[in-house]
Amino acid sequence: MNTWNKDEQLNALKELRASTDALISYVEAQDGEQQIPENAMWRFPYAPEAKFQADKWRHDYSRALISTLSPTQYLCEFNLGNHEWAALSAFYALGLAELLPxxxxxxxxxxxxxxxxxxxxxxxxxxxxxxxxxHLVSEVGHPLSDEWVGSEHVDLMRKDSPSPFGSMVEYCMDDAAKCVNTLPALVKKENANNSGTFLVFGHQDLFSWYATEESGYRSSRFNQAMQSLNGILVGGPTEDYPWDQVTGLAVDVAGGVGGQTIHLVARHSHLKVQIQDLKEVSEDAKKLWATMPPAWADRVEIREHDFNEPQPDDVAKEAQVYFMRFILHDWSNAKAIEILRNLRKKARPDAKLLILEVVLFGMDPRYAQILAVHLMAVAGSNERTEAEYGALLNAGGWKLEKTYRTRSVMSVIEATPA
Ligand SMILES: C[S@@+](CC[C@H](N)C(=O)[O-])C[C@H]1O[C@@H](n2cnc3c(N)ncnc32)[C@H](O)[C@@H]1O
Incomplete structure (x- = not known):
């Protein structure tokens, strides 16, 4: 038998009311004709401060929810959340995104x-x-009319979408789900150095597995899935870091097919970028960039490079900035330090290193915590706080100079050679 804590419930609801009012005032003060920046995390014109306000609102909403639903109801819905996700996967598999008005x-x-x-x-x-x-689909007129339309979100799941979210749905249902199911075993001490990928597929990490013949289509699907995240990832680092100060070569280390670079060269017409990655991925990148407008593609070079090696001399001579998006969070501390040291070896004394990651600050968006669990499952790694990145950088021969908290879920940590 649990007791009803009226004060606690009222507090949660009042907090939610206060953060709702604050958000309403913010939205009311904006010009309705303003463009929402591409890749914004929230759908109103905002600066990073407004994002924090909206994150607080969401935090208060979830606290109000847990303080008002019965514990069994709350846990049931949480526990069965993956059923909704399976329904989304069926929705995609049936091609409904193409069929719904x-x-x-x-x-x-x-x-x-x-x-x-x-x-x-x-x-x-x-x-x-x-x-x-x-609200991904709705019934026209009234519930149970059985006449359906899809929301605009559904467009992202069309096979021809430039942000092919269906690849993410497939990857999550397949590789990621299998790894996530090992979580109860993974959190045990004896598995501290293992990943779900190791327990299920026998490879220590996703990338060494994807580099094998047997993984087949998985690597391309993963790259597409990464690209599908652009809508929430790239806005911040693209808009909220002073790229105008980067006049020399920028190197996108382990850049995949260039999910971040596409937006950088599109938004900043002076930037020249070299995208580095392993052989297979670089080949995929070349195919993708052959389809890009020359105004962007002409400023992009694709080069095969393994980050376990120091940078090639000719690149190190030119590179003013190295950036890595979603790399360090894939690896253990020891491996991340090795990657940083390799980058440091030939870096110019005036070079900068930018780490584009979901840095944890507390009261983070739900996505940050989900991603942390995801990483533990597929890579045996984790998301980190600013202090934890600072320590990694020190150990790798770099010094953390500044952290840019951006309008997206990403932050940009700027470091210089120590
Ligand atoms: C999570 S993805 C991120 C890709 C890209 N930075 C982005 O944000 O879209 C990690 C990337 O690291 C690459 N990678 C893994 N091991 C590597 C290595 N030893 N050298 C270079 N790239 C590597 C993978 O091929 C993959 O493209």
Whole structure:
């Protein structure tokens, strides 16, 4: 039997009211015609301060939720969250993103959708209703009208989307889910140096596994999945770091196919970037960049380079800035220090190193904590605080100079050779 703590509940609700009022005042004060910056994390015109306000609002909302739902109800919904995710995966597999009209258009019946997608009508309705609770689809007119439209979010799951989120859905349902299921074993001391990838697939990390023949399509799917995150990742580092001060070569170390670089060269017309990665990925990158507008592609070079080696002499001579997005968080402290040391070996004394990561500051967005669990599962690594990055940098021969907290979930840590 649990008791009802009226004061605690009222406090949570009042906190939520206060942060809602603060957010309303902020939004009211903005010009309705303002463009929302591309890749904004929240959908209103904002500066980084407004993001913190919105994060606080969301934190207060979740506290109000836990203080008002019954504990069993709360835990049930949390525990069964992966069922919604499985429904999303079925939604994608059926190709519903291609079939659903947009809000404001005439709806399409579940029967028609079932006929076109090859789904069982009853099961399709279950999937649609689950997606409707999270507003990804809705029924036109009234609930149970059975005439459906998709929200604009659904566009991201179209196969031809420039941010192909379907690859992320597939990756999460397949590789990541298998690794995540090992979490109860992974958190034990005896597995402190293991990853879920090791326990399930026998490779210590995702990338050594992806580099093997047997992993086949997985590497390309992962790269596409990374690209699909651009909508929430790139805005901050692209807009909120002073790239105008970078006049020499910028090296995107382990840049994948260039998910961050695309936005940098598109936004900053003076930037010249070299994208480095392993052979297979560099080949994928070349294919992708062959399709890019020359105004961007002409300022980008793709070079095969293993970050376990020092930088090639010709690159080190030119490079003013090295940046790494989502690299150090994939690795243990020991390995991350090794990567940093290798970068330091040939870096010019005036070079800068930028670490683009989800740095933990406390009361972080939900995504940051989910990502931390994800990393533990697939890479056996973790997200870090600013102090933890500072310590890694020291050990790797660098000195943390400044951390830019940006409008996105990412921060940019700037370091110089120590
Ligand atoms: C999480 S992805 C991030 C890619 C890119 N920085 C981005 O943010 O889109 C990690 C990247 O590290 C690359 N990588 C892994 N081991 C590497 C190595 N030894 N040398 C160079 N790149 C490596 C992978 O191929 C992959 O592209």
């Amino acid at each position: 947009r809000p404001g258009q005439k709806g399409v019946s579940a029967e028609q959708l079932a006929a076109k997608s090859g789904a069982s009508l009853l099961r399709l309705r279950t999937v649609l209703r689950s997606m409707s609770r999270v």
